[in-house]
Each structure stands twice: as structure tokens, then as C-alpha cells.
Amino acid sequence: MRSLISFGTLGSRIYITFTVMIFATIFIMQLVAFRFTLNTVRNSTLETNQAMLGQLTRQIDSYIQGMEKIASAVLENSELQRLLEDDGLEGDRRAVETMLAHYIQARDDISEILIFPPGGSVISSDPDLAINPWTDYTRRSWYVNALAARGKTVVSGSYVQNLVKGQYSWVVSLSRQINTRHRPSTPGVLLVDLKFNRIQELCQSMVIGKKGYNFVIDEQGNYVFHPTQQLVYSDLKSEPIDRIINLLGDSERMTYSDGERYFMVDTSPLTGWHMVSVLRSDDIITEWRNVQAGYAIIGLALFLIVGIATNTVTLGITKPIRQLQKTMKSVDTGEFQLVGRIRATDEIQELAREYDIMVTRIRELMQENIREQELKRKSDLKALQAQINPHFLYNTLDSIIWMGEMQQHSAVVLMTSALARLFRISISKGRELISIKDEIDHVQSYLTIEEMRYRNKFDYVIDVDPSLYEFEILKITLQPLVENAIYHGIKEIDEKGRIRIRGRKEDETIVFTVEDNGIGMAPEKLRLLNSALKHPFMEQGRHARGGMGVGIRNVHARLRLYFGENFGISCTSRQGEGTTITIVFPSRKGESAV
């Protein structure tokens, strides 16, 4: 987890690409869909509203038309006709009153029907009806307008009718001029007062939404009905009436919106009233927050599904690659693991198979390499042990010739047989390990020859417990050390040299020491030798100067090669006092020990 989002891995790259693309797609689609939903809902709501508004207009018109018919029916009444023409019979007035009472009873939305005959007293359903003495009806607009309309029915706006004493009722008035033959100059007026409640109920029933409402204005822009008329008159609310009226001349647009509200208008041909319906935009999509939340949830769900799918696909690709990668990493540590069969796509499986074949081949090559290395080591070994100084052979043979010339036959026999034994053991049927007994024999033979050559120059002791004889030793181990002791130790001193070979068993190892009382080594030389012993396989040229230590190093190298790091030679020496070389190797008993 190097950083929060690593763009480096194949997985994250695939995942992020997919995520971003899918997010963008879902987002845009949702946006479009949401807008579309919003528009569709709004348009259909507005259309419904339009239809409802039309219906409202028709209903109000048909209502008023119905009332007009009643007015006409009243006027066509024969008793009334007679009464108006002033040739009424006794009882005609009562009959008209009864008729009016019937209409009012039948239609509870009629507040009052009043007939103002020319000159005569007001005819109403109730003969006891008292006209409000404080009002002059001839100056009220329904009266004035009726006369102006000359026989056509006039529909007033809504207002408080105060014609009847003590009564104040909200009405819409229908008034019509009554022309009579006998008094054409002073016409009468028929007044039908409709209870305003009915129109109000109509306006309030046909509303869309919780906050929607309708209002009605007349041709002059005065309110006929507004549900919150008081707020309008006290300026707490206002309606953009000019804009609404403008809509009427504009066939392109059916609504005007001030952002919060949608206004629609329809005009009644009968009354000239403008019916305005107001729709609150928050009512259009009443639960638009829910719609929005719904879209968000759908988006989330889609996104999660796609996200998980992408993740699965990504893992399907990257997991085997990771697995492969992990196995391949094992190469770093030197183990060559095989991938084996993995669950993956064909390509990855192919890759894994090829990798396994490759690793198997590498393993084989490595095995081969190790074998070859071993072989080489062994041949090196042979080469090393074969290094018996040719000078030695030459000198020995020289000595034998010399002794032959001197007629010392027994000495010749002794030396020759020692030489023979020496070579027999060094050959030893090509085996690397020989018994300690044979090795002692070997070194004994060598010492015999050297002792004869350097008469009384030194003497030697071999102090090895015969119980060790059966153990194995790498052949030609002791002889080079003894040779070294003679040529680089004893030869350099004047007094008689002494060589002591000791062998003992220490736990699982066998320890031999070769000790001399020769010249010893200077500390510098000893240091060089010891460091050379630490790196037995290094190129030996520099340290080999003067021949000193070549034998020792060879032996050491062979022991190391054969037995490993823990074994070999160590050397202590003091200048002028002598040198002690210690050999350590594992104790093993072999079949060769006979």
C-alpha cells in the first residue's frame, strides 16, 4: 500500500478506468432521465391543469347560463307579464311571488330574485321583505349596467349585496332590463343574485396540488374571486395580473411562470371573466426530493453492482498474475518453485506452463552444473595430491645411485623399498581415502628416505594411537607437512632437528599435529600463511613465493574440498623455535581399513 490509490498496478488501472467511465455514463444517463422525468411530469401536470381550467370555465359558464334561463323563464311568466303591463289581475302579484319563492326553494344557490318594475314596488319571493332604506339601488352598478345593456343579461362581479335590510351577502348578480309597452321610457330591472359560495366552491375544488389555487378576475382586472383576497388587498400577496392577461394574446405559450408559480388563464366568453389557475412548482413534482433520492439510490445500486463486477473481473485477471509473480519471486532466494495448475484465463495458464517448463529446464541445468563442478573439484584434488616434488624423486634416485656406487647395498635396499612403499600408497588404487595406518606407513617411508639422505640431520617420533589406525584419512596429508618441516624448518638450523607427529581423536574429529623445532616463521610470514589458509582456493602465486607453504595450502585446500569449511589446517609458529601444524578432519571408519 504505497499510496492511497496506486495507478501503477494493472488492477487499479483497469478498475479506475472502468469506474470513471461507468460513473460518467450512469451520471449522464441519470441526469438526462431525471430532467426528462421532471419535464414530462411538469408538462403533463400543466396539461391536466389546462384541462381542468377549461372545465372550470365551462362549469361556471354553464352555471351562469342556467341562471340566465331561470331569469328568462321568470320574465316569460304570464302573470308577471300582465303585472308589468299594469293590467294585472287580482292575485297576479301573489302568483309571481309564489313562483319566485319556488325558484329560490328549488335552487339553494340563488340568494334572491327581485323584480324592480317600472314605477312599482319591488316584487320579491317574500312579501314582507324590507328593502334597506340606506341604499339607493338605482346607483348600484348591476342596475346601471342592466339599463345600459338594453335587454341583455349583465353579469356582475362578486360583491356584498346590501339590498335587504340587515342582510349582507356575497353574491354575483345577473340583471336584465325589463321593457314594458306602456312605459317604454322607464324600464324595470330583473335581478337574480347568485350566492357567491357556489362559484367559490367551483374555483376551490378544481385545484391541482396542495398549494395550488384558482382566482378569477373580471375584464377590468378586479378580483371576482381570490382565496386569499385579504392578503392581496393588504399587499401581503400579489399576482402578476398584467403578465397573465398578456398570455391571452399569445397563442404560443399557455403558461407564465415567475419561477415559483405557474399561471394559466382561460377566459369565459359568457361573463368575460378570466379564470386563472396557479400551480406551485413544488407541487408539480410534489415529492421531487424523493424522486431525486430515488435516482441517487438507483445510481448507487447500479454503481455498486458494476463496481463489484469490475472488481471481480479485475481480480480474475490480476490474481493469477500476482500468484505467478510471487512464484517467480522465489527465484530471487534461489528456490525454483513451480507454479503448477492455477485458475486463470487461458493466456495466464499458458504463461504459467511455459514458466514451469523454463524453471524445470533451469533446475536441470543447475544440477548438471553442480555435477560438473564436483567433477572438476575432484580432478583438481587428484592434480594436487599428485604434486610430489620431482626434485624429491630425482634426489632420492641420486642418493640410491650414490649409495650403489658406494656399495652400501643394504641402504640401497632400504631406500628403494621405502620409495616403492611411498609410491604404492600414493597410488592406493586411486582411492581418495585411505586408513590412517597406511598414511602413517606413507609418511614413515618418506621420513626413512629423507633421514637417509640427511644423515642424522634430524630424528622423528610418530606418536599415534593404534586405535586410530582403522579411521580414514585423506591420503597424502601428512607427507607434505613433514616435507615442509624439513625443507623450511630443520634444514635452516645447525643443531639436530626433531619432528614429532601426533594423532588423537577428539570427539567426532581426528586431530594430527606435525611439530618441528626448525627455524620457525617470522610473524609477518605466519600472518600471510594464515590469511592464505582462510582463502584456500585463491590464486596462490603471490603467497607461493619461496615455495613456503605451498604444501600446507594444498593439503588445507584438499581437506576443505573434501570435508567442508569446518575442517583443515591451522598453523602456529615462533621464529627460531619451530612450527606446529594442526590438521583437523572428521573421524570416519571406512571399509578400506584392513
Place this chain on the structure above:
Amino acid sequence: MKKWFVPLLSLMAALVLFMTFSLFFDQNIPEMPELEKPIQIIMKSRERKPMDFWEVATRGIVEAAREYGLDYEISGPHFEKEIDLQIEIVNKVIEQRPPLILLAATDYKRLVPSVERASELGVPVITFDSAVDSTIPVAFVATDNIEAGEKAGREMKRLMARHDRKEIAIVSHIKETATAIDREAGVRNALEGETIIGTWFIDVEQEKAYRTTLELLKNVNLGGIVALNEAAALGVGDAIAEKGAEETVLVVGFDNATQELAYLEAGVIDALVVQRPYNMGYMSVKSAAEFLLGNTIPSFIDTGSILITRENMFSREYQELLFPVQNIGHPE
């Protein structure tokens, strides 16, 4: 791939989605915070006379509540004089811990402990129509009664200028109510320099106003009566109509009961100062809604008063105020 990556990124995406949607489509409609309980509206009186002040106020309440999408419950005593009952109702309502209380106090002083209790419980109180003697309520929505009184007083002064009888009496509805105190103060302010012979209290009883007026009419110098509320105006009107004193005694009244308007039309009463109960109800709930929305509201909201005379009583502008259209259904 990290396991937490998928849900995290998706969540982030959904959030972005949601926020963007909000950003694009938020239409800045004041959205009422979801209230667990309805707000409580406690009226002064639940008497239902046609075209009653409180009935019309209720219509304003209904309309504003509808516009703001506010839930409410209305309660209150049946009659304005049932002060103890109103205190009991208020105390009960406070313990329900409503989000807000709208209170039209029946008594200026005696409802103070209840308002203090509401404040302890963290229930905000807005008073309307009649205040309480406390600074706790966050707002007071009412007619500026001093100003209303001044309107009445000024009209009386104007009328008195052409009148030969100079003494003026004030008939007040009740002694310790803020409306009565303020209106009287307003009237007295405007009538500075005129002869005010005194204030008579009628305990919100029309009958008592009637009897008081009969007594007052015995004073031959009495030229005008200012009646400070509906009951007072009606009682005064009854007495004057009965005695035929329309010409000799001028009357300026308050409120708009149907009979008062009939008296106005008939000339018994010469002017009326009318409050706007619809606006009061509307503004009360509106300010409550604004307060709950976290908006600051002024501590006093004047809903205004109108001087009505015979000339303007049938004007288009005022007829709805004076003669409220009946039958507008409200959920009661």
C-alpha cells in the same frame, strides 16, 4: 485491489450524484424542517359566531399553514373571559413540548408564569392579538392598538369639529387587557384638547354597554362615544338606536360585527376601526414558520387597522374584510 475501494468509491460517486442533483434542481423552496409534533395555537375564544373575528383569524392560520406546510393544532377556551381555563390549556400544551406555541393571551399578567414555564422547557412562544407582560415571547403579532385607537380618536375629533355637543365618553370592554389599555391610550392621544368625561368598563358584555350608554345619554352635553370593542360598540349602538340619538351622539367603534356594520350603514355608528384578523392569523403562522426555519423575525408585527366609514364600507377593497365570505371550509 483493496477491498474497501469499491464501496468507498461508489459511495463517493453516489454522494456526488446526489449533490449534483440537488444543485441542479433545488428550487429554493423553503422546506419546513420535519417537526415531530404540530405547533400549538391557543386562541382567546372558540366561540363561533358567523363572521367572528377568531373565525376569520383561523382562516388566515389555515392558509399560512397550508402555504408553509406546517402542522398545527388549535385549542383555547370557549369564551374570552375564561382566563383560568386558558391557563390550564396552555399549561397542558406546554408539557407536550410542541415545537412552538402561538398564544393569544386572555390576560396580560396571569399568563406570564405559563410563558415562563414554556421558556424553561425551551418551547418558543409567539403571542398574537393580545400580549403577555413578559419579554420571553419571540414575537408579538397584533394590531397596533395604540395606532388603531389614534385612528378612532382622530376620526372622532374630525367629526366633533362640526358638532355642537363637545363631551366625549369612552366605553372600554375590560380593565386589565392590553388591547383596551392601548386603544384607550391611542384615543386619548388623538383627542388631546377635547373634553373626555371618562372611561366606562363593561366587562365584555353588550348588555352592560347598553345600560351604561343609556345612563350616559342622560348627559345632554354628550356629543360622542368611543366604543373600544365589538361588545361595547354594539351595546352603545343598541342604546342610541333605541333612543334615536343618531344625530346628537357620534359613535366611533371598533371591529366589524354584522350588526355594527348595519349600524354604520344606518348612521347609528359613524365610523369603525377594523382590525385585520385574517392577516393576523396569517402573519402569526407565517412568523412561526419563519422562526422555525431559522430566520429572524421582528419582535412586533403590526397587522394593521382600517378606518371604515359609510362611504368606503362597500368598496371592493374592504368588503371582503368587513363581510368575510362564509363557507370557506377549514379543517375544524
